[in-house]
Amino acid sequence: xxxxxxxxxxxxxxxxxxxxxxxxxxxxxxxxxxxxxxxxxxxxxxxxxxxxxxxxxxxxxxxxxxxxxxxxxxxxxxxxxxxxxxxxxxxxxxxxxxxxxxxxxxxxxxxxxxxxxxxxxxxxxxxxxxxxxxxxxxxxxxxxxxxxxxxxxxxxxxxxxxxxxxxxxxxxxxxxxxxxxxxxxxxxxxxxxxx
Amino acid sequence: xxxxxxxxxxxxxxxxxxxxxxxxxxxxxxxxxxxxxxxxxxxxxxxxxxxxxxxxxxxxxxxxxxxxxxxxxxxxxxxxxxxxxxxxxxxxxxxxxx
Numbered sequence: 001x002x003x004x005x006x007x008x009x010x011x012x013x014x015x016x017x018x019x020x021x022x023x024x025x026x027x028x029x030x031x032x033x034x035x036x037x038x039x040x041x042x043x044x045x046x047x048x049x050x051x052x053x054x055x056x057x058x059x060x061x062x063x064x065x066x067x068x069x070x071x072x073x074x075x076x077x078x079x080x081x082x083x084x085x086x087x088x089x090x091x092x093x094x095x096x097x098x099x100x101x102x103x104x105x106x107x108x109x110x111x112x113x114x115x116x117x118x119x120x121x122x123x124x125x126x127x128x129x130x131x132x133x134x135x136x137x138x139x140x141x142x143x144x145x146x147x148x149x150x151x152x153x154x155x156x157x158x159x160x161x162x163x164x165x166x167x168x169x170x171x172x173x174x175x176x177x178x179x180x181x182x183x184x185x186x187x188x189x190x191x192x193x194x195x
Numbered sequence: 196x197x198x199x200x201x202x203x204x205x206x207x208x209x210x211x212x213x214x215x216x217x218x219x220x221x222x223x224x225x226x227x228x229x230x231x232x233x234x235x236x237x238x239x240x241x242x243x244x245x246x247x248x249x250x251x252x253x254x255x256x257x258x259x260x261x262x263x264x265x266x267x268x269x270x271x272x273x274x275x276x277x278x279x280x281x282x283x284x285x286x287x288x289x290x291x292x293x
Contacts, residue, residue, distance in 0.1 A: 005235075040215075150234075150237055
């Protein structure tokens with residue numbers, strides 16, 4: 001395979017991964033709003049969120065593998081797996097490795113959710129809020145195309161999408177009709193657990 | 196009877212939603228695969244990587260493509276690695292970092 005093809009694949013897959021990860025984060029945030037309609041039941045949001053998360057990992061793997069096997073980069077597998085071990089743009093590539101490993105942890109714990117329990121899964125899942133911005137910073141810091149108009153538009157669009165979703169999440173009250181009852185139940189359970 | 200109709204309607208709605216989920220997932224996968232190609236092509240078109248020598252006596256060689264330039268020529272080039280300047284002025288490589 002041509003070295004140029006690997007190089008362009010790395011860059012293309014990186015941009016696609018950013019878009020997919022953004023969709024995953026936005027769907028995850030929207031799923032907490034319990035949006036639904038007649039043609040869009042609630043499980044569709046969470047199922048699409050899960051499918052896109054797995055897809056993101058595939059394209060992220062393509063991005064990493066293409067970068068590592070490209071002879072021009074000469075990065076090596078250690079640089080792709082151990083944060084801040086790369087000779088090339090150590091900090092920015094290290095952020096990419098951290099984001100990759102956070103996503104891997106999130107996906108693995110989601111697949112093992114039935115075994116590890118809801119609380120651990122939920123705690124790990126909060127890492128998504130770190131993985132996404134770290135991934136964006138990695139792209140801005142080390143991306144060859146960062147300052148190209150098309151890549152700037154993609155990055156700005158992704159940041160705007162997540163920003164709007166977060167604002168919606170924070171400004172919209174809980175749509176859970178049983179929220180007060182659940183809170184009262186948890187409080188009662190907590191009171192009983194106190195010795 | 197009415198309960199059965201209601202259940203059937205819910206089952207149909209669920210099946211329709213599952214079909215929509217499959218279509219969206221396949222569509223997203225195809226779009227993402229196409230996106231890698233398209234964005235790769237766009238990145239190649241916008242920043243293909245060029246090597247430009249600014250001296251009349253400069254020659255630059257690449258370790259893999261054996262591209263050489265002389266005088267004020269400019270040629271397509273991918274990487275900063277493996278470039279050496281034999282003499283003369285500076286060699287500027289742009290858009291070649293990964």
